[in-house]
Structure formats: structure tokens, C-alpha cells
Amino acid sequence: xxxxxxxxxxxxxxxxxxxxxxxxxxxxxxxxxxxxxxxxxxxxxxxxxxxxxxxxxxxxxxxxxxxxxxxxxxxxxxxxxxxxxxxxxxxxxxxxxxxxxxxxxxxxxxxxxxxxxxxxxxxxxxxxxxxxxxxxxxxxxxxxxxxxxxxxxxxxxxxxxxxxxxxxxxxxxxxxxxxxxxxxxxxxxxxxxxxxxxxxxxxxxxxxxxxxxxxxxxxxxxxxxxxxxxxxxxxxxxxxxxxxxxxxxxxxxxxxxxxxxxxxxxxxxxxxxxxxxxxxxxxxxxxxxxxxxxxxxxxxxxxxxxxxxxxxxxxxxxxxxxxxxxxxxxxxxxxxxxxxxxxxxxxxxxxxxxxxxxxxxxxxxxxxxxxxxxxxxxxxxxxxxxxxxxxxxxxxxxxxxxxxxxxxxxxxxxxxxxxxxxxxxxxxxxxxxxxxxxxxxxxxxxxxxxxxxxxxxxxxxxxxxxxxxxxxxxxxxxxxxxxxxxxxxxxxxxxxxxxxxxxxxxxxxxxxxxxxxxxxxxxxxxxxxxxxxxxxxxxxxxxxxxxxxxxxxxxxxxxxxxxxxxxxxxxxxxxxxxxxxxxxxxxxxxxxxxxxxxxxxxxxxxxxxxxxxxxxxxxxxxxxxxxxxxxxxxxxxxxxxxxxxxxxxxxxxxxxx
Amino acid sequence: xxxxxxxxxxxxxxxxxxxxxxxxxxxxxxxxxxxxxxxxxxxxxxxxxxxxxxxxxxxxxxxxxxxxxxxxxxxxxxxxxxxxxxxxxxxxxxxxxxxxxxxxxxxxxxxxxxxxxxxxxxxxxxxxxxxxxxxxxxxxxxxxxxxxxxxxxxxxxxxxxxxxxxxxxxxxxxxxxxxxxxxxxxxxxxxxxxxxxxxxxxxxxxxxxxxxxxxxxxxxxxxxxxxxxxxxxxxxxxxxxxxxxxxxxxxxxxxxxxxxxxxxxxxxxx
Numbered sequence: 001x002x003x004x005x006x007x008x009x010x011x012x013x014x015x016x017x018x019x020x021x022x023x024x025x026x027x028x029x030x031x032x033x034x035x036x037x038x039x040x041x042x043x044x045x046x047x048x049x050x051x052x053x054x055x056x057x058x059x060x061x062x063x064x065x066x067x068x069x070x071x072x073x074x075x076x077x078x079x080x081x082x083x084x085x086x087x088x089x090x091x092x093x094x095x096x097x098x099x100x101x102x103x104x105x106x107x108x109x110x111x112x113x114x115x116x117x118x119x120x121x122x123x124x125x126x127x128x129x130x131x132x133x134x135x136x137x138x139x140x141x142x143x144x145x146x147x148x149x150x151x152x153x154x155x156x157x158x159x160x161x162x163x164x165x166x167x168x169x170x171x172x173x174x175x176x177x178x179x180x181x182x183x184x185x186x187x188x189x190x191x192x193x194x195x196x197x198x199x200x201x202x203x204x205x206x207x208x209x210x211x212x213x214x215x216x217x218x219x220x221x222x223x224x225x226x227x228x229x230x231x232x233x234x235x236x237x238x239x240x241x242x243x244x245x246x247x248x249x250x251x252x253x254x255x256x257x258x259x260x261x262x263x264x265x266x267x268x269x270x271x272x273x274x275x276x277x278x279x280x281x282x283x284x285x286x287x288x289x290x291x292x293x294x295x296x297x298x299x300x301x302x303x304x305x306x307x308x309x310x311x312x313x314x315x316x317x318x319x320x321x322x323x324x325x326x327x328x329x330x331x332x333x334x335x336x337x338x339x340x341x342x343x344x345x346x347x348x349x350x351x352x353x354x355x356x357x358x359x360x361x362x363x364x365x366x367x368x369x370x371x372x373x374x375x376x377x378x379x380x381x382x383x384x385x386x387x388x389x390x391x392x393x394x395x396x397x398x399x400x401x402x403x404x405x406x407x408x409x410x411x412x413x414x415x416x417x418x419x420x421x422x423x424x425x426x427x428x429x430x431x432x433x434x435x436x437x438x439x440x441x442x443x444x445x446x447x448x449x450x451x452x453x454x455x456x457x458x459x460x461x462x463x464x465x466x467x468x469x470x471x472x473x474x475x476x477x478x479x480x481x482x483x484x485x486x487x488x489x490x491x492x493x494x495x496x497x498x499x500x501x502x503x504x505x506x507x508x509x510x511x512x513x514x515x516x517x518x519x520x521x522x523x524x525x526x527x528x529x530x531x532x533x534x535x536x537x538x539x540x541x542x543x544x545x546x547x548x549x550x551x552x553x554x555x556x557x558x559x560x561x562x563x564x565x566x567x568x569x570x571x572x573x574x575x576x577x578x579x580x581x582x583x584x585x586x587x588x589x590x591x592x593x594x595x596x597x598x599x600x601x602x603x604x605x606x607x608x609x610x611x612x613x614x615x616x617x618x619x620x621x622x623x624x625x626x627x628x629x630x631x632x633x634x635x636x637x638x639x640x641x642x643x644x645x646x647x648x649x650x651x652x653x654x655x656x657x
Numbered sequence: 658x659x660x661x662x663x664x665x666x667x668x669x670x671x672x673x674x675x676x677x678x679x680x681x682x683x684x685x686x687x688x689x690x691x692x693x694x695x696x697x698x699x700x701x702x703x704x705x706x707x708x709x710x711x712x713x714x715x716x717x718x719x720x721x722x723x724x725x726x727x728x729x730x731x732x733x734x735x736x737x738x739x740x741x742x743x744x745x746x747x748x749x750x751x752x753x754x755x756x757x758x759x760x761x762x763x764x765x766x767x768x769x770x771x772x773x774x775x776x777x778x779x780x781x782x783x784x785x786x787x788x789x790x791x792x793x794x795x796x797x798x799x800x801x802x803x804x805x806x807x808x809x810x811x812x813x814x815x816x817x818x819x820x821x822x823x824x825x826x827x828x829x830x831x832x833x834x835x836x837x838x839x840x841x842x843x844x845x846x847x848x849x850x851x852x853x854x855x856x857x858x859x860x861x862x863x864x865x866x867x868x869x870x871x872x873x874x875x876x877x878x879x880x881x882x883x884x885x886x887x888x889x890x891x892x893x894x895x896x897x898x899x900x901x902x903x904x905x906x907x908x909x910x911x912x913x914x915x916x917x918x919x920x921x922x923x924x925x926x927x
Binding site for chain 1: 669769802803806807809810811813815816818819869872873
């Protein structure tokens with residue numbers, strides 16, 4: 001490949017890659033953003049100018065090498081440029097979750113000692129201003145969208161475009177300094193610091209070097225044959241490592257175009273208009289899309305419904321095989337082609353998946369039915385397994401070897417070993433440098449030889465060499481009788497039902513398992529509408545007897561399926577209740593990446609857990625909730641507790657291996 | 658606090674001179690007197706509210722301002738000149754835009770097309786040129802579309818740009834109506850019960866948009882509203898009407914302490 005010939009040596013940082021791109025394919029689009037109803041675009045050459053102007057402006061404001069610059073907002077070219085501009089002047093970008101509340105931001109800003117923050121708009125600016133008095137090192141705030149900001153005190157507040165203008169004006173003064181700092185960037189200098197959302201405790205700042213990002217981007221771009229004419233839609237949080245790798249690492253390595261949606265609400269329309277060739281989404285997005293397809297098909301005419309079901313049935317049978325290049329009979333192939341014309345093609349077009357060459361899902365287990373649905377349409381959806389500390393990639397599925405129950409083979413350059421207790425360890429060029437200001441945690445996670453503990457328990461499947469993940473290693477426990485307890489395994493099975501949004505299974509150290517269920521308001525609401533069930537609130541719908549009955553049916557089906565696994569048959573759910581509120585990151589019950597915080601939920605709803613085990617039929621509870629504006633309120637409810645049928649099993653006393 | 662050059666509000670906004678002045682307006686329909694001898698002014702950059710119980714004549718007053726009714730007696734002064742009797746569209750061309758109490762949008766048309774109609778007063782190309790999208794008509798449409806898109810962005814309705822208005826919930830329709838009025842780039846914006854029938858959240862959104870419009874574009878706003886909390890929070894000055902007469906005029910605090918106003922709202926035998 002052309003990139004290999006240049007070697008990685010000259011390209012030791014993102015700014016260096018930017019310069020290469022601006023020189024090599026200067027007139028190709030680097031960024032697009034829908035603004036005022038039109039896709040505005042910037043070429044690589046223009047991008048370099050924009051970033052340089054901002055970098056000069058930052059020098060003008062007095063950014064020092066080694067400073068931390070927080071970047072907060074939705075995916076916008078200006079904020080991506082901010083990160084690269086920060087790197088250009090030797091500073092370290094720290095992207096933050098835009099939906100974080102002020103106190104969460106305060107912790108991170110204080111922990112890294114950020115002197116500067118670049119934020120998208122008034123909403124984010126307000127949050128930083130709210131906490132800045134407690135931040136001793138904080139100095140300047142730069143905002144992109146001036147709306148509503150006119151009356152603010154501008155002593156330490158700057159508009160993004162003004163910073164750029166001042167940078168351009170002071171070019172002669174600062175260009176030498178900028179060049180000096182940019183050229184000095186080394187392979188082991190820090191590229192970015194990302195805070196892990198942390199299912200337990202405070203977030204930790206993961207320091208990733210240029211080496212981590214550039215090598216990972218190179219390896220994985222080659223793995224999937226990414227090209228400079230690929231298109232991605234950048235819509236996942238900028239603070240998440242995946243977005244940094246896709247929208248900066250791989251984008252700058254291969255030189256493909258990053259498209260930013262107009263707003264979070266228009267994402268689906270924008271996806272359709274852009275039709276990305278390289279796409280990433282957590283399972284939740286695929287689930288939501290499938291739910292909406294299912295709901296809309298239920299509202300469609302009889303003819304359309306029959307056509308849809310007929311061809312989807314055929315697609316399920318042969319679609320994945322065709323995608324994997326296996327041999328499929330001629331008649332089936334012709335029928336599939338016809339289906340492509342009548343159903344799959346238009347459906348993919350409506351979803352924005354017409355051009356997807358490589359699609360990934362990760363973060364959580366994806367339901368086999370959901371996974372197969374997309375693959376049967378001919379969308380090359382694959383799974384990968386990764387974490388922030390690995391610069392994402394640990395394992396991924398090569399084309400043609402895709403299954404819903406594995407996470408693939410080690411990514412290029414990654415070594416994996418499985419410890420005796422089943423925990424997965426890896427070592428790779430992407431392995432993080434350290435947790436910032438937290439040597440203790442670094443030592444706990446990464447040993448002297450560079451092996452990193454993932455915290456997940458898994459095993460390599462014999463024959464295929466694919467890795468299978470069972471659960472979080474620390475969540476895998478034992479029940480009172482010594483049987484293996486793997487809550488996530490059961491929760492995932494429950495969550496594969498469209499009606500169930502979240503599930504939390506309890507049972508460690510107990511004689512039997514129980515569960516909290518969150519219903520999916522979209523799916524259950526639609527079901528209620530079709531069945532003439534009236535409800536006034538989420539809470540009321542959740543406690544409706546017929547909803548309880550439906551969920552009970554799902555739980556019992558899951559029990560049957562769990563019972564088939566010898567090792568995990570003890571994890572059947574004996575009793576469950578439907579929660580009166582959705583688990584929410586604002587209430588600390590989930591991480592910002594929507595992973596349940598098991599321990600916190602167990603403590604917060606201790607009364608409910610008790611009721612699950614003491615045999616009561618219902619329980620009255622009061623829960624404090626946090627509204628989006630930070631105010632607190634209380635929800636009061638009486639929850640029904642249901643017993644679910646379990647499949648009797650001979651208690652197999654298997655110790656957790 | 659007030660003078661001919663304007664005044665400064667409690668939150669530090671500079672209010673300018675008189676933009677529109679109603680002088681001794683009386684409006685009669687046959688034997689019914691809807692408005693009798695009312696005078697008040699609206700200053701540049703201010704948020705001016707007209708309040709009053711049902712049937713007080715508020716909407717009639719707004720219709721006089723927008724030129725839909727011609728007052729039986731009295732004069733309307735606008736930008737320092739007496740306004741002769743004119744048709745509503747002529748008034749619109751002079752920079753007065755409005756929304757309606759009962760939403761008056763084109764239900765079958767998309768949000769974008771509805772908002773585009775707000776630009777009508779700024780379009781000069783002939784119908785054939787527009788139909789062929791040719792020459793100046795093309796440039797004009799592009800320019801107008803850009804203005805409209807800025808309004809759509811401002812009111813955060815990008816996600817429903819292509820949605821037919823008929824399919825939208827009530828609160829959003831109200832916002833689209835505001836968008837259409839804003840697209841006209843008015844000097845003065847008349848809002849007839851912008852929060853009627855809204856829930857608390859929608860009211861909060863709408864209040865924020867009204868304040869933002871006033872702040873960002875400097876648009877003078879004259880609104881009728883029933884929700885006292887909203888009126889008192891939003892407005893710089895308030896006119897209170899009852900049975901077609903003006904019974905109070907001043908800042909929200911002044912009006913709140915006015916005995917006639919309290920009587921009108923709590924009810925005393927007339």
C-alpha cells in the first residue's frame with residue numbers, strides 16, 4: 001500500500017498526518033457538516049488552514065506545551081479541529097461527554113487541571129462557567145456558537161471565530177513557534193486523554209500516545225481495507241475512544257471524510273443522505289432501528305406486510321451465506337436478487353445502509369436475531385471487542401468469519417492470553433501509557449511486561465480461534481450453592497426482546513436469581529396502542545397487568561434457554577419486577593455509555609431487592625430522580641413482583657473456573 | 658426611568674424610542690364597542706404584553722395593529738408617521754408580522770414551505786420566472802431559502818424541516834408559526850396567545866425562544882397572553898384591558914399592584 005511505502009516514521013502525530021493529507025489529497029473532502037439544510041464541506045487543504053488559524057490563535061492566548069484543553073460538544077468539524085489544533089501547539093485535548101452535568105465536568109476539569117476549554121454553545125459554556133470558580137488552573141473559555149453569549153462577561157471568554165481571526169492576524173508572530181512545536185511532536189508524546197466512563201468509582205484519565213493512535217489506526221485500516229474515498233458519519237460522543245479512533249485516527253491515517261449530522265434529532269435523515277461506507281453503532285442503535293422497522297411494518301398494508309415477511313424469511317435463510325461468499329443454489333440466488341429489488345434495497349436505502357462496506361457493532365452483546373437481520377440484508381455488520389485502554393481494538397471479526405456469539409480474532413499486532421480465572425489479558429501497540437495521576441490503578445491494570453487486564457472473562461473457541469466473552473470477570477460470581485453466576489449473560493438474553501430495554505440480574509451469594517426489568521417505551525407503547533391499552537405515564541404502563549404478563553412470558557422463555565447451558569442453568573430468574581423509572585446516567589445508575597452500574601443500582605434500590613427475596617407480592621417505593629436541568633424530584637410507586645416459572649435442573653456444582 | 662429616548666430594563670437591555678403608537682383607538686362593530694379610546698405605545702426592542710380577561714378586546718387590538726381592522730376612531734402611528742388605513746398585506750410589507758391564536762398554517766405543506774411563505778413579502782420575481790426557477794428568481798429563492806434556514810436553525814426545528822405540518826403536535830405547530838413570522842424579518846412581531854394550550858415544558862421552550870428572538874435580532878415583540886406567570890416574566894411593560902378599556906399600563910410590578918387590575922381579574926360587580 002502507498003502508506004506503507006512512506007513508513008510510519010515521518011508520520012508521528014495527527015498534525016503530521018494532517019499535513020500529509022493536505023499535501024497528498026488536498027482537494028478531497030475531509031469534513032462535511034449539515035448546516036442550514038445544506039452539506040457544507042471542507043477539503044483537507046482547507047482543514048489544514050482552519051486548524052492552523054486556530055492553533056495560532058491558541059498560541060496568542062498563551063497555551064503552553066503540556067496544557068490540557070477540554071473539548072465539549074456534539075460532533076462538529078470545529079471541535080475536531082480544536083483537538084488537532086491543541087495537538088499542534090503541544091497541548092493535550094481532553095474531550096468530555098456533552099451530556100455530563102456540571103459536577104461531572106468539574107471533576108474531570110479539575111483532575112487534569114485544564115487551563116482552556118473549547119465548547120460548542122451556550123449550554124456547555126454555562127456548565128463550565130458554573131464550576132470554574134472552583135477550578136484553580138482554569139483560565140480561558142472558547143465557544144463556537146455565539147448565540148445567546150453576547151451579554152456574557154468576555155474577560156476570559158472568546159468566540160471561536162475571533163480566536164481564529166486573531167491567530168491569522170498574528171501569523172507572522174507565531175508561525176515559527178507553531179512550526180517548532182508541531183515538528184517536535186514525538187511518537188511517545190501524548191496524543192489525547194480520554195476519561196473512561198467507569199462502571200465503578202470516579203472516571204480515570206486514559207493517556208494515549210501518538211504511537212497508540214497512529215499504529216492502531218494503521219493496523220486496523222489495513223485490516224478492513226479502508227480507503228480515502230470512504231465516508232463515515234460521526235455521531236457518537238466525541239469523548240468516547242471509538243469516535244476518536246474512527247473520526248480522527250483512521251480518518252487522518254487513510255484520509256477519508258468525516259460527516260457531522262445537523263443535530264442529534266436529524267441523525268437518521270443525515271445517515272440516509274450520506275450513506276456511509278464505513279459505519280459504527282452500538283447494539284442499541286441497531287435495536288432501535290429494528291424496533292422502528294417492526295412497528296412501521298405492523299402499520300403497513302397487508303400486501304406490503306406479506307411481501308416483507310416473505311422476502312425477509314428468504315433473506316434469513318440465505319442472506320448471511322451469500323454475504324460470507326458460501327455456495328448458495330441458483331434458485332435461491334435469483335430469489336434473493338428479486339428480494340433485493342423489492343425489499344432489501346429500498347429498506348437499506350431508507351436506513352442509510354446502501355453503501356456500507358464495513359460495519360461494526362461493539363460495547364455490548366448484540367442479539368443474534370438483530371445481528372442476523374442486518375447481515376441477511378447484505379450489510380457487512382461485524383463485531384469487535386475493545387476498550388479505551390487498548391485504543392479500542394482487541395479483537396475483531398474478519399470478513400467472511402462473522403458470528404453473533406464471538407467477538408473475532410485478535411486485531412493485527414495484538415497478543416492475547418487468558419488467565420487461569422478466565423480473565424482476558426492483551427498486549428498491543430495501542431496499549432495505553434497510563435492512567436493520569438493514578439499510578440496505583442495503572443499498576444493494577446497493566447503489568448511490567450505490558451499485559452493489560454480487561455476485566456472480562458472469556459475463552460478462545462476451539463477450531464475457529466475466535467474469542468468469546470462470557471461476562472465482566474468481577475461480575476461472574478457464585479451463588480449460594482456454588483453454581484456459576486453470570487448476570488450479564490442472562491441480562492443480554494432478556495434485552496434481546498424489543499420490549500425489554502434494560503435488565504439487572506441479582507443472585508451473587510444468594511440461593512436464586514431475580515431481576516429488575518426496564519420496558520422499552522417505544523415498543524411497549526406501540527403494543528399498548530394496538531391492543532387498546534390506555535396509559536398516562538411510563539410508570540402506569542410499566543405496572544399494567546398485561547405488560548407484566550408479557551414480560552413474564554419473556555422471562556420464562558429466557559429461563560428455558562438458560563437452563564440448556566449446563567454451567568449457567570442456576571442463573572434462571574425466579575422473581576422479577578418492572579422498575580418504575582428508566583435507568584439513567586443522570587441518576588448515576590448507568591455510565592454515559594449506557595452500561596448498568598450493578599452495585600449502585602443494588603444499593604439505591606435495596607428495598608426492591610429485599611422485596612424480591614422476601615416473597616412479598618408488591619412493594620411501595622420512593623426514588624429520587626434528577627431532571628435534565630439538574631433539579632431533583634421524587635417518584636413514588638407501588639411495584640408488583642412476579643414469580644416466573646423456572647426449568648428444574650439438577651444443581652450442578654461447578655466452581656467458577 | 659422612562660424618557661423619549663427610551664429606558665434601560667432591569668436586566669440591562671437598552672430600549673429605544675417609540676416604534677408604534679396607538680392614539681385614542683376606538684373600534685365599533687355596529688352597536689358593540691370592542692375597544693374604546695385606548696392609547697399606548699410600543700418602544701423599539703421591547704417586549705410589550707396586552708393582557709386582560711376573556712372578551713376584553715385584546716385580539717381586536719392586535720388586529721388593529723396588524724391592519725386587519727381599521728379603527729372607527731383614532732390613529733396608528735408607526736415609525737414616526739401616521740399610518741393611513743391599509744390592507745393587512747400592506748402592513749406586513751411595512752415590517753409587521755404575526756402569529757395567530759388558532760394556528761393558521763398550511764397543513765398539507767411541509768414546515769420548510771410554510772416558513773418560506775413568510776418570505777413572500779421579500780419576493781419580487783414574476784410567477785413565470787419563479788415557476789421556471791430562472792435568472793433572478795433563482796438567486797432570489799436561494800437567498801430567501803438561506804434566510805429561512807437560519808430561522809429553522811434558530812428555532813431548532815431542523816428535524817421536522819420536511820414534515821407536513823398536519824402531522825406535527827400542537828406545540829411544534831406554534832413554533833413553526835413563529836418561524837414563519839420570523840422569516841419575514843419583521844420590525845415588530847405580534848404574538849396572539851403564543852402559549853395557549855401548551856404544557857409547562859412547551860411554555861418554557863416558547864418563552865426561551867421569544868426572549869432569544871428579542872435578544873438576538875432585536876425584534877420588538879407585542880404579545881397577548883393569558884398565562885400571568887409567563888407575561889410577568891417575559892414582558893418589559895404591560896397594557897391591561899377590560900371590557901374594551903385600558904385599566905392599567907406599566908411594568909409588571911406596577912401592574913401587579915394596580916387595584917383596577919386586581920379587580921378585573923378577581924372579579925367585581927360592574
